[in-house]
Amino acid sequence: MRLAGKRAVVTGAAGALGGVICEHLAREGARVAGLDLDPVGLDAVAERVRTHGVDAWTEAVDLTDFEAVQAAAERLIAQWGGVDILVNGAGGGAVSFFHEMTYQTWSTQVDRNLTTVFNVTRAVLPSMLAQRHGRIVNIASVAAIAGGRLVRGATAYAAAKAGVVGLTKALAIEVAEQGVTVNCLAPGAQATPGRDNDTTERREALLSQIPTRLLGEPDHLAETVVYLASPATVNVTGVILPLDGGHSI
Numbered sequence: 001m002r003l004a005g006k007r008a009v010v011t012g013a014a015g016a017l018g019g020v021i022c023e024h025l026a027r028e029g030a031r032v033a034g035l036d037l038d039p040v041g042l043d044a045v046a047e048r049v050r051t052h053g054v055d056a057w058t059e060a061v062d063l064t065d066f067e068a069v070q071a072a073a074e075r076l077i078a079q080w081g082g083v084d085i086l087v088n089g090a091g092g093g094a095v096s097f098f099h100e101m102t103y104q105t106w107s108t109q110v111d112r113n114l115t116t117v118f119n120v121t122r123a124v125l126p127s128m129l130a131q132r133h134g135r136i137v138n139i140a141s142v143a144a145i146a147g148g149r150l151v152r153g154a155t156a157y158a159a160a161k162a163g164v165v166g167l168t169k170a171l172a173i174e175v176a177e178q179g180v181t182v183n184c185l186a187p188g189a190q191a192t193p194g195r196d197n198d199t200t201e202r203r204e205a206l207l208s209q210i211p212t213r214l215l216g217e218p219d220h221l222a223e224t225v226v227y228l229a230s231p232a233t234v235n236v237t238g239v240i241l242p243l244d245g246g247h248s249i
């Protein structure tokens, strides 16, 4: 029970990785608040969290909406008194080749993958600073550090996720003396249900670019989140950790 009594917020909680992260945090004793666009998915995750004997709180909210996020965080903090752990997992890519990309596609990708991180972190950070303790784990992508080699047409996604990398490092420095750590995972392709429809050729093309020839396991990623949220990493901050089987070497 490395996180007994801790209060965690997970964005993208209804998603493939977010749900697994919520469960791993709950298994270690943390209460979990899930934020996502998808209310049905949030209900299912809350149920899984409660089976571990901890409190679950959810709110369906568009995390690109600054005011709505502030309001949701205020409601949560009024109830829980503060937040110890924030996992910024909401996001997702869209394939669009740069020479034909619309402004709408660009701004949607930046909003979904970077502005959401600003909005939620901005809403939660003051409570962490007030208590002089907090753990922020951002989920970027290998695309941020190795371009979009796994998926062509990912420039907007890669740029937004690279923004998350920059935000992680700059914020880590800004809050380091106040007991708040800020770290970032840069996952490669994960074995989430979204990959189940890959053709054999598509799967081989992916694996051929990954030295270990393995997709990432969501359970392993979630364990890394738990580690970065745990007391063992009090002196670990500003780290960008690729979970990509060596793809970005």
Ligand SMILES: NC(=O)c1ccc[n+]([C@@H]2O[C@H](COP(=O)([O-])OP(=O)(O)OC[C@H]3O[C@@H](n4cnc5c(N)ncnc54)[C@H](O)[C@@H]3O)[C@@H](O)[C@H]2O)c1
Binding pocket: 011, 012, 013, 014, 015, 016, 017, 018, 035, 036, 037, 038, 041, 061, 062, 063, 064, 089, 090, 091, 092, 093, 112, 116, 139, 140, 141, 142, 186, 187, 188, 189, 190, 191, 192
């Ligand atoms: N799955 C992978 O292979 C992989 C690889 C690298 C990085 N990532 C990153 O990991 C994170 C989780 O990925 P996943 O595979 O679980 O994706 P997913 O699509 O299953 O989950 C993403 C979740 O984010 C939510 N979301 C998106 N925009 C939102 C918004 N504006 N407001 C509220 N919620 C919003 C979606 O509703 C969804 O539930 C994403 O940031 C993704 O970019 C995933």
